[in-house]
Amino acid sequence: MTLNTRIFLAGAVVALGIAGAAMAHTPLCACYDNGDGTILCEGGFSDGASAAGVRLAVIDGDGNVLVEAKMDENSEFTFARPAGVFSVLFDAGEGHEITIPADEIY
């Protein structure tokens, strides 16, 4: 086994470990209109785990990605409210995606 293969395998094991942990809990996300033209989204998991680093995307009515970001260390992300129809995708991996339409942002 070459060193590179070993590193790859080690990486795969770590990735599987993380994915396994994520399977055991439910992703949760809520967004709030701050009233100043910005929207705050906060994510998390039902077991209290952090959502830091989880991908967040703001998508317009035609499916175009307007904003793409990762949740910060507080599992939050703030962005400028887009004009028109949009939704927020909280993407914690396959089977762990949440879409929040604009009319569910209070």
Place this chain on the structure above:
Amino acid sequence: MKPLLFSAALAALAAAPACAHFQLIYNPEPNLERPGDVPLRLIFWHPMENGHAMDMGKPLELFYVFKGEKIDIGETLAPITFTGAQNGAAAFEAALPVKRNGDYIVGLVPAPYYEESEDIYIQQITKVFFNKGGIPSGWNEPLGLPTEIVPLNKPTNVIAGSTFSGRLLSQGAPVAGAEIEIEYIAAEPDMETNAVGEATVGPVPGGAIVAITDENGVFTFGIPRAGHWGFAALGAGPATEHEGKELSQDAVIWIKAYDLD
């Protein structure tokens, strides 16, 4: 004492244990999905027997704790009259402002209530739990109250047929061998009318439902039915006297159970 009076006194004593006083902080739904003000009703009552309601004085303190931060909501208090099945009594409404996801633990320190039949004061320091968005953020943390019950099961979604455990603390230390009285809200208050609804259960024979805390201050009770269950540790708090009379400083906690449909 004349025999008749003696009999009456005995009857009153015998009746007393079944009449458990319970301080409520009530809203029908602890699991919240959207931001907003959650209306609360503070009622001092005998909820299991749908019985007599007591007049509350203005609470000394009403607050909530969110992610370790304590926020006073005493200024949202307003007097109301709660109409029980037997009588009307002074009660209060208040509002819990909810925005972010997580656990909102509401704490109430009521004014001591003078119980004439026992010639003592009763002060039931009460906790109730709300959660927004399904994210847990500290429901199992003590609030640092003089006495309190800390839940060992998530108190906002206990399943009927499972169990609920709590740990009784007095000044932060577990209390062993303490008696925990257990009650069910037999008739839920109506948030619109501040009147009691229809009773869904009848009285239980044999007086109060009781569990005793173990050496770690922990008790467990099987939850047989969906609805609101209250647990009260009588006289668990450090204060024992108020205005020259005995004070029973109690810890009360409320949980909500659901049917697993």
